[in-house]
Amino acid sequence: MNLAKLRPGEKGRITAIGAIGPLKRRLMDMGVLVGEEVRVIKIAPLGDPIEVSIKNYNLSLRKNEAEGIAVEVMA
Numbered sequence: 001m002n003l004a005k006l007r008p009g010e011k012g013r014i015t016a017i018g019a020i021g022p023l024k025r026r027l028m029d030m031g032v033l034v035g036e037e038v039r040v041i042k043i044a045p046l047g048d049p050i051e052v053s054i055k056n057y058n059l060s061l062r063k064n065e066a067e068g069i070a071v072e073v074m075a
Contacts, residue, residue: 001073004050004066006040012071013037019068031055032069 006012014036017024031054032038041051041058048063061069 001071002067003038003040003052003061003069003071004063006071006073008040008042011037011039011074013074014069015072016070017068018070019065023065027065027069030059031057032059037074038069038071 001012003012003014014032014034016034017027017032019027036054039053041053043050049060050063050066051058051060052066053059
C-alpha cells in the first residue's frame with residue numbers, strides 16, 4: 001500500500017521510498033525515512049496535497065510523491 005491511499009487519521013510505517021535522485025534526498029532530509037511512523041492529518045478537497053504528521057511535525061506532500069512511499073498500515 002502507498003501513503004496516498006491512507007485516509008485521514010490512519011497510521012502507517014514507511015517500508016520503502018520509491019523516489020530516486022534529488023527527490024529521494026529531499027524527502028529523506030524532511031524526515032521521510034524507512035521505519036518512521038506516519039499519520040495522515042488531512043487531504044485537500046481534490047486529493048492534492050496530503051498533509052501528514054511525521055517525527056512530531058506536519059508535512060504536506062504532493063499526491064505523486066505520496067504514491068511513491070510504501071507503507072505498512074498500523075492498527
